[in-house]
Amino acid sequence: MTMDNLRYPIGPFEEICEPTDEQRNQWMMGMTEMPSMLRQAVEILSDEQLSTPYRPGGWTIRQVVHHLADNDMNAYIRFKRALTEEESTASTYRQNMWAELHDYEAPIETSLVILEALRSRFAILLHGMQPYEFLRTFTSPTHGLMTLDTALQRFDWHGRHHLAQITSLKKRMGW
Numbered sequence: 001m002t003m004d005n006l007r008y009p010i011g012p013f014e015e016i017c018e019p020t021d022e023q024r025n026q027w028m029m030g031m032t033e034m035p036s037m038l039r040q041a042v043e044i045l046s047d048e049q050l051s052t053p054y055r056p057g058g059w060t061i062r063q064v065v066h067h068l069a070d071n072d073m074n075a076y077i078r079f080k081r082a083l084t085e086e087e088s089t090a091s092t093y094r095q096n097m098w099a100e101l102h103d104y105e106a107p108i109e110t111s112l113v114i115l116e117a118l119r120s121r122f123a124i125l126l127h128g129m130q131p132y133e134f135l136r137t138f139t140s141p142t143h144g145l146m147t148l149d150t151a152l153q154r155f156d157w158h159g160r161h162h163l164a165q166i167t168s169l170k171k172r173m174g175w
């Protein structure tokens with residue numbers, strides 16, 4: 001298995017342009033199911049297992065879980081700013097430095113609860129959106145001009161991407 005497969009177990013993000021309502025509904029469903037799948041994947045792991053990097057030189061499972069919560073908080077704010085402001089510019093954050101801060105040693109339960117609450121509230125926001133609102137844009141310093149359609153797909157992909165890093169490590173280790 002190559003390093004790329006370890007790092008991108010579900011492959012890189014691939015955008016679907018001009019999605020249908022049905023596709024949007026699938027992403028919304030996927031993103032609301034993810035927290036319980038994550039909980040199922042990590043809740044029986046020991047402290048030592050949580051401290052294991054998902055790949056050589058990569059984040060530990062604990063860091064991945066806290067990163068997911070931090071990513072989602074940032075993404076939610078980014079999304080809401082794009083819904084309410086004209087030409088908003090998304091803020092970035094130094095994710096590798098965040099992963100070294102002390103709160104990444106917190107019990108993973110703290111981030112599981114954030115993910116469950118945030119994603120259920122995000123889903124309510126998304127279900128109330130009209131199709132034309134998904135065409136609203138914001139500027140991402142790393143990806144350029146982005147529609148909320150793309151942001152939703154990225155959000156869904158990002159959660160599944162990190163979940164798969166954890167589940168593929170568990171499979172390799174026979175956990």
Ligand code: NI
Binds near residue numbers: 067071158162
């Ligand atoms: Ni990430």
